[in-house]
Amino acid sequence: MLLPRFAAVALAASAFFIRPTWAQSAPAASPASYHDYAALTRTVRELADGSSGMVTLENIATTVSERNVWCLRLAAPGGTPPEQRPAILIAGGIDADAPGSSEVALAVAQRLADSARTQPDGPEGALLKSHAVYVVPRANPDGIETFFEPLKRGSRLNARPLDDDRDLAMNEDGPNDLNGDGVITVMRVKDAAGEWTIDKDEPRLLKKADRLKGEKGEYRLYVEGIDDDGDGELNEDGTGGVDDDRNWPHLYESGAPGNGPHQLSEPETRGLAEFVLAHRNITAALVFGRNDNVANVQKGNAKGPTGQDFKELHPDDVKLYETISEKFKEITGVKTPPAGHVEGALYAWLYSQQGIPTFAINPWGPLDSLPAASQPASGPASGPAAAPEPGRPPTPPEGGPPMGGPGQRPRRGMRFGGGGRGGFFGGPPPGMSAGPIAPSPETDGLAAGVESSETLKKWLRYGETTPETPLFVAWTSVTHPTLGPAEVGGLRPYATLAPPPADIPAIAEKQIAFLHYVAGLLPANSPPTCGRSTCG
Amino acid sequence: MTNDSLIPTHLAISRQVGNPAFTLKPLLPAERIVGGLIQERIPYLAGGGERAERRWIIRGAAGEKVAFRAFNRVFGEIKTEITLQPTAPGQEGN
Numbered sequence: 001m002l003l004p005r006f007a008a009v010a011l012a013a014s015a016f017f018i019r020p021t022w023a024q025s026a027p028a029a030s031p032a033s034y035h036d037y038a039a040l041t042r043t044v045r046e047l048a049d050g051s052s053g054m055v056t057l058e059n060i061a062t063t064v065s066e067r068n069v070w071c072l073r074l075a076a077p078g079g080t081p082p083e084q085r086p087a088i089l090i091a092g093g094i095d096a097d098a099p100g101s102s103e104v105a106l107a108v109a110q111r112l113a114d115s116a117r118t119q120p121d122g123p124e125g126a127l128l129k130s131h132a133v134y135v136v137p138r139a140n141p142d143g144i145e146t147f148f149e150p151l152k153r154g155s156r157l158n159a160r161p162l163d164d165d166r167d168l169a170m171n172e173d174g175p176n177d178l179n180g181d182g183v184i185t186v187m188r189v190k191d192a193a194g195e196w197t198i199d200k201d202e203p204r205l206l207k208k209a210d211r212l213k214g215e216k217g218e219y220r221l222y223v224e225g226i227d228d229d230g231d232g233e234l235n236e237d238g239t240g241g242v243d244d245d246r247n248w249p250h251l252y253e254s255g256a257p258g259n260g261p262h263q264l265s266e267p268e269t270r271g272l273a274e275f276v277l278a279h280r281n282i283t284a285a286l287v288f289g290r291n292d293n294v295a296n297v298q299k300g301n302a303k304g305p306t307g308q309d310f311k312e313l314h315p316d317d318v319k320l321y322e323t324i325s326e327k328f329k330e331i332t333g334v335k336t337p338p339a340g341h342v343e344g345a346l347y348a349w350l351y352s353q354q355g356i357p358t359f360a361i362n363p364w365g366p367l368d369s370l371p372a373a374s375q376p377a378s379g380p381a382s383g384p385a386a387a388p389e390p391g392r393p394p395t396p397p398e399g400g401p402p403m404g405g406p407g408q409r410p411r412r413g414m415r416f417g418g419g420g421r422g423g424f425f426g427g428p429p430p431g432m433s434a435g436p437i438a439p440s441p442e443t444d445g446l447a448a449g450v451e452s453s454e455t456l457k458k459w460l461r462y463g464e465t466t467p468e469t470p471l472f473v474a475w476t477s478v479t480h481p482t483l484g485p486a487e488v489g490g491l492r493p494y495a496t497l498a499p500p501p502a503d504i505p506a507i508a509e510k511q512i513a514f515l516h517y518v519a520g521l522l523p524a525n526s527p528p529t530c531g532r533s534t535c536g
Numbered sequence: 537m538t539n540d541s542l543i544p545t546h547l548a549i550s551r552q553v554g555n556p557a558f559t560l561k562p563l564l565p566a567e568r569i570v571g572g573l574i575q576e577r578i579p580y581l582a583g584g585g586e587r588a589e590r591r592w593i594i595r596g597a598a599g600e601k602v603a604f605r606a607f608n609r610v611f612g613e614i615k616t617e618i619t620l621q622p623t624a625p626g627q628e629g630n
């Protein structure tokens with residue numbers, strides 16, 4: 001009788017407690033700036049060409065703007081063929097409003113390749129001998145490219161031309177830079193019927209008037225812009241497009257603006273899906289972007305609309321994620337990012353429909369290291385807008401994506417003023433006959449850049465520590481052609497999702513440490529121990 | 537087979553979506569497998585050292601090497617080889 005007994009896995013649990021030696025490595029040099037598509041392409045090609053076979057470059061999709069979605073395969077030559085090794089997928093830049101995620105993914109790939117090449121017996125060399133690492137540094141190159149446009153819109157969308165307002169014209173009514181500061185923020189217009197009032201604790205911000213407490217609204221809110229096409233709606237059909245992180249099959253919200261005509265409708269989402277399906281050796285995935293499921297672990301009880309699918313985690317996986325979460329927070333220092341928006345997200349598809357242990361990571365968490373506030377934050381309620389910094393490079397972080405970024409999406413026809421994080425704002429402009437203004441993907445979530453919340457107040461405090469890159473555009477007066485006197489201001493686009501370029505290497509270093517940690521926990525092929533036999 | 541890592545071979549969600557199990561078989565002609573299935577399935581192994589055990593009765597000679605193959609489309613192929621050893625009557629299975 002035979003008793004085959006061999007280890008499928010030989011990774012010692014003690015690795016869990018060992019202080020990772022990679023944490024002591026020196027960070028790579030700071031990039032001079034973020035990489036636009038041309039610079040990204042140059043960088044990944046150089047990385048592959050100079051890697052002595054450690055890195056191979058593949059184009060897995062071509063977007064509507066003819067940009068390639070690059071995938072770097074990192075694996076030490078020799079030994080088990082890379083496609084037969086356990087693999088870890090790292091994806092960045094799926095969220096167009098999170099350019100920092102792309103930079104971090106690219107920096108991780110560079111650092112892994114450089115270390116493995118120069119120190120083959122070091123931690124990175126060992127990792128790439130036993131595993132393959134697939135890095136897609138920019139899953140949404142068209143969307144991220146909007147970050148490099150002169151006018152910063154904080155758009156979540158790719159470049160697919162869409163007729164958002166069904167008027168047979170495309171991209172004809174996007175936001176407009178009324179105060180000439182190079183960024184799109186929020187307009188507030190005095191209106192006694194408005195829902196919004198100034199937060200007395202933080203006069204830069206607004207809050208919903210609580211009518212039950214006798215508070216009165218003073219303002220209506222709109223996205224900065226005019227009615228370019230004269231249809232009575234503001235900014236309802238700007239450039240693009242589809243949000244590539246709402247285009248995946250798990251809990252896909254059909255018909256919602258910006259989600260695309262159908263699941264995986266975009267060349268880049270389809271290409272990445274095909275890549276995953278063709279690489280069944282992917283045993284774990286790290287998705288950098290605006291979502292999170294590892295610092296804030298969901299409880300696993302929520303279900304999707306049909307009641308069949310788990311919305312976030314399977315309940316039986318929660319404990320595992322909680323264990324990994326503790327280590328993630330210890331390694332990275334990122335503790336309180338906004339939770340993920342699971343519907344149609346890449347990370348949700350990887351976990352919920354492919355069964356891959358997937359960690360959605362918002363890699364930059366400066367708020368977690370802020371000193372406690374000694375007094376309520378304050379700042380100018382109004383005043384001249386911060387002038388565009390002369391000579392400012394096009395790539396440093398500026399502006400802020402919607403604080404409620406991972407939050408709700410507006411639905412066409414819903415009224416501005418619904419509020420909530422990432423919600424809807426503004427209302428029908430006085431004197432306009434078109435009824436409620438329907439928010440478009442262009443306007444999605446911008447209200448959260450001015451809506452008072454503890455998180456936004458923390459971001460304002462953080463902004464005060466970086467005066468060279470102001471995060472908040474001070475309210476300044478403009479005259480709107482149809483709304484009359486108005487003020488423009490709010491959190492800058494990309495403010496919370498584009499860390500300073502100089503911080504990218506350190507952020508990437510922490511994510512590499514987490515990558516090592518995850519790799520050490522994975523079941524992996526290893527020389528099996530011998531079984532035993534008995535003969536009778 | 538043993539999984540000594542923390543993460544299970546299949547998350548709970550992975551089992552729910554029906555990701556394939558491990559298959560495990562002796563690399564022998566079917567006529568030499570006297571007892572047991574030609575190919576066994578191991579649905580998953582939880583982390584922390586969970587073990588799955590499968591048994592066969594095969595025809596063979598003492599000292600003969602017999603290969604076994606485990607396969608999963610994610611984890612690939614794992615092979616091992618054992619040497620049949622004579623065992624005193626009454627000691628089988630120890």
